[in-house]
Each structure stands twice: as C-alpha cells, then as structure tokens.
Amino acid sequence: MLSRVARFATGSPRVVIAVALLIMITCGGFGASVQSHLKFGGFLTTDAESAAAGRFIDDNFPGGNPNLVVLVHADGGVDGDAARAAGRRVLDTLSRHREVVGVQSYWTPVSPAFTASLRSKDSKSALVLGNIPGDETAAQIAGGTIESELNGTDENGVTVHAGGLPVSFSDIYGQTMHDTTRAEAIAIPVSLLVLILVFGSLVAASLPLAIGLFAMAAALGILRTLTLFTDISIYSMNMVSMLGLALAIDYSLLIVSRYREELGHGLETRSAIVRSIRTAGRTVVFSASTVACSLAALAVFPQYFLRSFAYAGVAVVIAAAAGAIVILPALLILLGDRVNSLDLRVLLLRRVGRVVSDPVPPQQSRWYRVVTAVMKRAAPVAIVVTAILLLLGAPFLGVRFGYPDDRTLPAQASARVVGDALRNDFDSRLASGAVIAVPGYQGSQPDIGAYAAGLSRTPGVAAVASSAGIYVNGSQAFVAPPGMAGPAGTFLSVRTNVDAYSSAGEDQLAALRAVPPPAPVRFGGNTAVNRDAMTAMGDRLPLAGTFIVLTSLLLLFLFTGSVLLPVKALLLNMLSLTATFGAMVWIFQDGHLAGVLGFTPTGSLNPAMPILMFCLAFGMSMDYEVFLLSRIREEWLASDRTPAANTHAVAMGIARTGRIYTSAAGLMALVIGATATSKVSFMILFGIGLSLAVIIDAVVIRTALGPALMRLMSTFNWWAPRPLARLHRQFGLDEAPGSDSGTPVVAPGGIVATPATS
Incomplete structure (x- = not known):
C-alpha cells in the first residue's frame, strides 16, 4: 500500500501538493476561529459531589460560596476616606456586571465577625467578595474582564487587585498563551538552524518545517470540527502547535535521511523515494500508531480537559504522518538532487579552511564503536544504568497531587498578589474554606448549631458560619448571618487557616466529614474540588x-x-x-532549583501534568523504539540468525539510526523545552519534564541500556510461540532488505528474505 502511495505521489506531485495546499488553506481558514469556540475549564466532572454542592449554593444562596476576591490596599488604612472611596468604586463596578452576585465588602458590614475577617492584620487592606456562578468558561471570561476594569492605583495611592479562582485561571490562560507564542517564536527558527546542521542543506532542512505547518493547520481544522460536537479545552491548542512541529520533524527527518541514503546507494530519484516510503514510511506508520494510541488513552478520563488532549493529539499525529508519507514524496520528486542544495555547512567549513568529509561507513562510525563497547560489558552496564534510573525515580514515591492555584503565576500577577495577601495578611482563608450544602433541610436550628459547633472544633478551623450562628471552638460567638437558610435547605461555611491543597487541608476535610451531620450533606470548596478531581482521575488511571x-x-x-x-x-x-517523574518531584514538589527556574513550590504537583506527560512521553519513547528496531530487525533478517548476528544487528541498527533518533530527540526536546520559558509553573514542569524524558530515552535507554539487554537476551530477542509466530506471518510485518521491485534477495548465509522495512 505504501509503495502505491509513494508511486502516486511521485507520479502526480503537483496534484498532491495542490491538494495539500487546498487542505491546508481550508483547514487553516476554518480552524482560525477555533479559539473562540474552545472552553476554559474541564477540570471537574459535573457529577462530582463538590460540583453539586457548588450548584446548590449558587442556585439558592447567591454569594454563599464566593470565588471572586478584590483586594483594596491603602497605606493610610482601610477606614480612611481614600480607601472607602476606592471600595465604593469597586462596588459600583461590580454592580454593573450582572454575572456577579452576592457582593459583600468590608465597607458594607453584615456582622461584626464577618466584617473583621475582611480586614487585614495591619488594617491596611480590605476585601470585597462576590460570586460568579455558571460554568468555568463564563466565569473566567467575566473574571478577566473585571480584572482589567478594577486593577490599578488611583490618585490617592490606593491599589486594587482582583483575584479568586476565575481570575486565577484567566491569568493562567493569558500567561500561557503569551508564553506559548514566545516559545514558538524561539522553537521554529532554532529548529531550522539545528536541522540545517543535521542535514547541511537548507532545502532539506526546510521540508520538516513545511510538513509541520501542514500538520498544525490540518489539526486546527479537525479541532474546530470537533467543537461542533463536544467541549474542547483551550489548552489543547498548545498540543497542536508543539506536537505538530515535533512529530513532523521526527517523521520527515527519518524519511529524508533514508531517501538521501538510498540516493547514496545509487538508486535513481523515483526508486529512492518509493524505497524510502516503503521502509522508513512504514516505520512512520507504526510509530504514529503507537503515539496516537498513547494519546488516545486520555479519552477515557471524564474531564474534558484531558479528553481534549486526546482529540488534539491524535489529530495532529495523523496529520503529521499523512504529510510525511504523502506530501513529502511529492516534494522530494520535484526537488530531486536539489534536496541537497544550499549546503550551508560547506560555506561554514570553507570559512575555517576545512572541507566536508565523506560519510563514514556504519562499521567505522562512533555509534558502532560505542554500542559495541557497551555490549561487551552488557551485564555491568545494565545493572549500573538501571540502578541510576531507579535512584533518580525514588523521590516519586513521595509524590503529592494538588490542583494549581494562584501560586502557579508569577509574583506580579493580579491573582497571585491577592492570594499572597490572603495567605499572609488575613486571619482566615476566606476563598479556600469548605462549604457544606444541606439540600432540603428543614430541621431545627439547634441541630444545625450543634453540627456547626462540632465542625468548629476541628483543628485549623477559625470559625463556622451557619443559620444558627457563627461558632468558634465549639461555642456560638456571634449571631447568624442572614440568608443562610431557605425553602431549598441550608448551608454552612467553614473558615480555615489551612492551605486547601496541602496534606493538612486533606486531613482537615476528612475530619470535617467525620463530624455527624443532622441530614445528608454535600461538601464543596477548594479542598473538596481537589479531592473529587483526584478521585475521578484515579478511578480511570487503570483503564x-x-x-x-x-x-x-x-x-x-x-x-x-x-x-x-x-x-x-x-x-x-x-x-x-x-x-x-522522580526528578520532577525533587525539583517542583520539593522546591529544589525553584530560585533558578523562577517558580513557587506548593508541595504538590498538578495531577493533569504527570498524566499528560506520561501519555506523551510513553508515545515518544515508543516512537524512538520503532525507529531503532526497524533497522535492527532489517539487519537481523538479512543475517544467519546466530547470537553473533544478533549483536552485529544491534550495533549496525544503532550505527545507521543513532544520529537520526538523537537528532530527532534533540529537536523534540528543543520544541517542547521551549515551553519551559513560561512564567506558569506547571508549564515549566511540562517543558522540562518532557524534554528530560525524551533525552533520557534517546541517550540512556536507546544507546546504553537497550543494547545491553538485547545483547544479554541474544537470539531470544526474536522469539515468539508458534501460534503467535503464525499470527505474525499472517498479519504482521515480515520483510527483509530487498530491491524496490519487491523480489526476494539472498542474504548473507544463503537465507532467502523478502523486502524489509526501516
């Protein structure tokens, strides 16, 4: 099939390129509006208990679960005229936004206890609280709008900053999009420079970038189509740009390298292309299949945030593979020998008085010598490398997960300013405590009071507000705030001094749940949201x-x-x-290198990042495994199938592909690692973690540990039970090196073999 595709592409190259341009323009044009149809949330499932509690309070007690926090700071004190005037301006602005409900402030007191909690310890800052109900997308859009209207310093020196979850995620999105644009601006020209160093030719180096642009445009069109049928996270856009470019480089690098190799063997242009697509192209198909299957696993999670990466990832993998197999042959046949034109290495070496040396035979290459040395010491190398990798992974045994808050942002971000103030300057974390919904409750107030009193005895709880009163340390300290009970039921609000995403926050939530309620209850708030998200993802991880x-x-x-x-x-x-992952825990959870990398450690990792990193890194590892095994298997099938032949096949396979897969890994690490320039901590984690995974796999696994184990396993590498061997002969890939015509050839030792893959 691949031979037919290659013959068609080389027989009608202008038609193929014209159709590709049409697809690219159509998908790019249709997908250009995709951003306005993407969603901002998707971190929780709608059937989670915390989501149900939040909906109950939003529907029946507007403002009972505030998620918008506005900080007003005045050096002259919050009771001065300048602070009061600024507070009134904030209230007036919020009153114009119909999406904001239940606004409360220090300057509009409800009860003495509540008013005191809205003033900082030094009396120089005060808060305005509100709630933006509805889905995450609407809340974040509204939060971003409110932030842009409120933030600033007036003529009296009073500063205003908006914060809370909607503003935090709006700031995270804005910062991430800005950082992604900058990362692409870095990655694309630097990738071209590295490709020039790898290929020498400017023309050959441009081909992977051309396929990458096609893959990104096609994937955007596919994503825009999917928005017609399901919710897609806006963060999946990052997957399209990053993975589209990286995979296009990988696949094009493999095919162009094989094409130039076949030209060096004396094949004419068309035969070299067909041969390259039938060999390296088939490797691309298998490689793309493994990457796509790894990313498709994200579709099993209930959160559409993760499912979106499955959709985007599979779409861009298919587009990149299709571009490499169909479009690239058409470009190669039109270029012919000109694919080697504009060899910039020649110009560079001439400047220093040197010339480009002839290619070194595989048996004389540095790769062959290194791998041969590794396999001569196979057992010690396998033991030492495995021990080092296990040692690096040891910190992962202490991993903790928690959803990101404002501390993922740089210190100057508005939501971060508000969050730091709440953590450091106020007695309780007003926007982080638990809320407890009691739907349909019409029981006695003493029962609610007893429940609130029990909750207030929990360690770390500053106060519990209920319709029966505000309780502190088991006793009623203040009368009940208005509006905490109604025909639909009642709710309680827990003020806490504990970080919602910490282990202490989880322990506190468990202790609160252990207090016997007077009726069935639902827990909401940040800690409960975090716990429900962990549970939802954990339940689907085995699948x-x-x-x-x-x-x-x-x-x-x-x-x-x-x-x-x-x-x-x-x-x-x-x-x-x-x-x-062990390195990521050591760096990002434990906080080592935080000062160097510019992030604030929170003692936990964003749970979505390891899952996403695992699927991507696993797919990329299989990608390089297929690259390498293809050439090792080609050498093996052409051998006399002895232990010495196995060792030689491994060495020759790495000698032929080592430069290719390490170059591909380096470019992949460059493209992905550019995201580490972000100001958002989990994007730094993603960029560094995935780049490190790719480098470890390409350098340590493929060049040292993998060859050592294949040497120890010897001919058993190729063993399969007879039933499976028959299955493979029927459905699998069972070829060996041959001519473009597909006729059998006689391999060393007189063994007859059929044409192979690479």
Whole structure:
C-alpha cells in the first residue's frame, strides 16, 4: 500500500501538493476561529459531589460560596476616606456586571465577625467578595474582564487587585498563551538552524518545517470540527502547535535521511523515494500508531480537559504522518538532487579552511564503536544504568497531587498578589474554606448549631458560619448571618487557616466529614474540588494504563514478530519515565532549583501534568523504539540468525539510526523545552519534564541500556510461540532488505528474505 502511495505521489506531485495546499488553506481558514469556540475549564466532572454542592449554593444562596476576591490596599488604612472611596468604586463596578452576585465588602458590614475577617492584620487592606456562578468558561471570561476594569492605583495611592479562582485561571490562560507564542517564536527558527546542521542543506532542512505547518493547520481544522460536537479545552491548542512541529520533524527527518541514503546507494530519484516510503514510511506508520494510541488513552478520563488532549493529539499525529508519507514524496520528486542544495555547512567549513568529509561507513562510525563497547560489558552496564534510573525515580514515591492555584503565576500577577495577601495578611482563608450544602433541610436550628459547633472544633478551623450562628471552638460567638437558610435547605461555611491543597487541608476535610451531620450533606470548596478531581482521575488511571500497555504490546509484536522485545520496550519506557517523574518531584514538589527556574513550590504537583506527560512521553519513547528496531530487525533478517548476528544487528541498527533518533530527540526536546520559558509553573514542569524524558530515552535507554539487554537476551530477542509466530506471518510485518521491485534477495548465509522495512 505504501509503495502505491509513494508511486502516486511521485507520479502526480503537483496534484498532491495542490491538494495539500487546498487542505491546508481550508483547514487553516476554518480552524482560525477555533479559539473562540474552545472552553476554559474541564477540570471537574459535573457529577462530582463538590460540583453539586457548588450548584446548590449558587442556585439558592447567591454569594454563599464566593470565588471572586478584590483586594483594596491603602497605606493610610482601610477606614480612611481614600480607601472607602476606592471600595465604593469597586462596588459600583461590580454592580454593573450582572454575572456577579452576592457582593459583600468590608465597607458594607453584615456582622461584626464577618466584617473583621475582611480586614487585614495591619488594617491596611480590605476585601470585597462576590460570586460568579455558571460554568468555568463564563466565569473566567467575566473574571478577566473585571480584572482589567478594577486593577490599578488611583490618585490617592490606593491599589486594587482582583483575584479568586476565575481570575486565577484567566491569568493562567493569558500567561500561557503569551508564553506559548514566545516559545514558538524561539522553537521554529532554532529548529531550522539545528536541522540545517543535521542535514547541511537548507532545502532539506526546510521540508520538516513545511510538513509541520501542514500538520498544525490540518489539526486546527479537525479541532474546530470537533467543537461542533463536544467541549474542547483551550489548552489543547498548545498540543497542536508543539506536537505538530515535533512529530513532523521526527517523521520527515527519518524519511529524508533514508531517501538521501538510498540516493547514496545509487538508486535513481523515483526508486529512492518509493524505497524510502516503503521502509522508513512504514516505520512512520507504526510509530504514529503507537503515539496516537498513547494519546488516545486520555479519552477515557471524564474531564474534558484531558479528553481534549486526546482529540488534539491524535489529530495532529495523523496529520503529521499523512504529510510525511504523502506530501513529502511529492516534494522530494520535484526537488530531486536539489534536496541537497544550499549546503550551508560547506560555506561554514570553507570559512575555517576545512572541507566536508565523506560519510563514514556504519562499521567505522562512533555509534558502532560505542554500542559495541557497551555490549561487551552488557551485564555491568545494565545493572549500573538501571540502578541510576531507579535512584533518580525514588523521590516519586513521595509524590503529592494538588490542583494549581494562584501560586502557579508569577509574583506580579493580579491573582497571585491577592492570594499572597490572603495567605499572609488575613486571619482566615476566606476563598479556600469548605462549604457544606444541606439540600432540603428543614430541621431545627439547634441541630444545625450543634453540627456547626462540632465542625468548629476541628483543628485549623477559625470559625463556622451557619443559620444558627457563627461558632468558634465549639461555642456560638456571634449571631447568624442572614440568608443562610431557605425553602431549598441550608448551608454552612467553614473558615480555615489551612492551605486547601496541602496534606493538612486533606486531613482537615476528612475530619470535617467525620463530624455527624443532622441530614445528608454535600461538601464543596477548594479542598473538596481537589479531592473529587483526584478521585475521578484515579478511578480511570487503570483503564488508561491498560489501554496503553495492550495497544503498545500489540503494535510492537506486529512490527517485530517478537514477544520479548515489546515487553522489554515497555519495561524500559516505564524505567525511563520513573526517573523523569522522580526528578520532577525533587525539583517542583520539593522546591529544589525553584530560585533558578523562577517558580513557587506548593508541595504538590498538578495531577493533569504527570498524566499528560506520561501519555506523551510513553508515545515518544515508543516512537524512538520503532525507529531503532526497524533497522535492527532489517539487519537481523538479512543475517544467519546466530547470537553473533544478533549483536552485529544491534550495533549496525544503532550505527545507521543513532544520529537520526538523537537528532530527532534533540529537536523534540528543543520544541517542547521551549515551553519551559513560561512564567506558569506547571508549564515549566511540562517543558522540562518532557524534554528530560525524551533525552533520557534517546541517550540512556536507546544507546546504553537497550543494547545491553538485547545483547544479554541474544537470539531470544526474536522469539515468539508458534501460534503467535503464525499470527505474525499472517498479519504482521515480515520483510527483509530487498530491491524496490519487491523480489526476494539472498542474504548473507544463503537465507532467502523478502523486502524489509526501516
């Protein structure tokens, strides 16, 4: 099939390129508006208990669960005329926004206890609270609008900053989009420069970027189409730009390198292209399949935030692979020998009085010598490398997960300013405590009072407000605030001094749940939201992991015909990822290198990032595994199938592909690592973590540990039970090096083999 595709593309190259441009323009034009149709949320499922509690309070007690916090700071004190005037301006602005309900402020007192809680310890800052009900997208849009209207310093020196969850996520989105644009501006020209160094030719180096642009445009069109049928997270846009460019570079690099190799063997242009697509192109198909299956596992999670990355990822993988297999041959046939034009390395070396040296035979290359040395010491290398990777992964045993708050933002961000003030300058965390909904409750006030009193005895609780009064340390301290009970039921608000996302916050939530309620209750608030999100993702993790494992094992079996090689690949991938995640815990959770990288450690990791990183890194690891195994298998099928032939095949496979997959990994790390220039901490984690995973896999696993294990396993690398061997002969890939015509060739040792893949 791939040969037919290649012959069609080389036979009608202008038609292929014209259709590709049409698709690119159509998808790009249709997808240009995708951003306005994407959603901002997707972190929670609508059936979570905390979501139900939030909806109950929003519907029946507007303002009972404030998520908008406005900080007014005046050096002259919050009771001065300047502060009061600024407070009135804030209230007037919020009154014009119909989406904001239940506004309360220090200057419009409800009760003495509540008023005191809205004033800072030094009396120089005060708060205005409100609630923006509705879905996350509407809340964040409104929060961003309110922030732009309120923030600033007036003529009296009074400063106003908006914060709270809607503003936090609005700031995170704005910062992320700004940082992504900057990262792309860095990654694309630097990638072109590195490709020029790899290929030498400016023309050849431009081909992967052209395929990358096609993949990104096509994926945007696919995403825009999906918005017609389901919710798509706006953060999936990052996946389209980053992965589209990285995979296009990977796949194009493999095919163009094989094409130039075939030209060097004396094949004419068309035959070299067909041969490259049938060999390297088939490797691309298997590689893209493994990456797509790894990303598709994200679709099992209930949060559309993660599902969106599955949709975006699979779309861009398909687009990148299709571009490399269909469009690239058409470009190559039109370019012909000109693919090597504009060799900038020649110009550069001439400036220093040197010339470009002839290619070194694989057996004389540095890769061959290094891998041969590794395999001569296979057991010690395997033991030492495994021990080092396990040591790097040890910190992951202490991992803690928590959803991001304003501390993911730089210190000057508005939401971060408000969050820092609440943590440091106020007695209780007004926007972080638990809210407890009691739907339909019409029982006695003494029962609610007893429940509130029990809750207020929980360690770390500053006060509990209920319709029966405000309780502190088990006793009623103030009369009840108005509006906490009604025909639909009642609710309680817990003021806490504990960080909602910390282990102490989880312990406090468990202690609050242990207090016997007078009726069935639903817990809401940040800690409950975090716990529900963890539970929802944790429940689906086994299913996602099983899907990834089974599909990877199946695809690698069909690719190699071996039972042991897929298992070895799976174990090595897990070992590599364990080391990466251990490093991420050490750096981002424990706070090492925080000053160097410019983030604030919170003692936990955003749970979505490790899941997303795992699926991406696992797919990329399989990507490089397929790259390498293709050439090793090609050498093996052309051999006499002895232990020495196995060792030689491994060395030759790495000698032929080492430069390719390490260059691809370096470019992948460059493209993804550019996101580490972000000012948002979880994006820094994502960029550094994924880049580190790619580098560990390409350098340590593929060049050291993998060859050592294949040397120790010897001919058992290629073993499969007879039933599975028959299955592979029927459905799998069972070819060896041959001519473009597909006729069998005689390999060394007199073994007859059929045409192979690379």
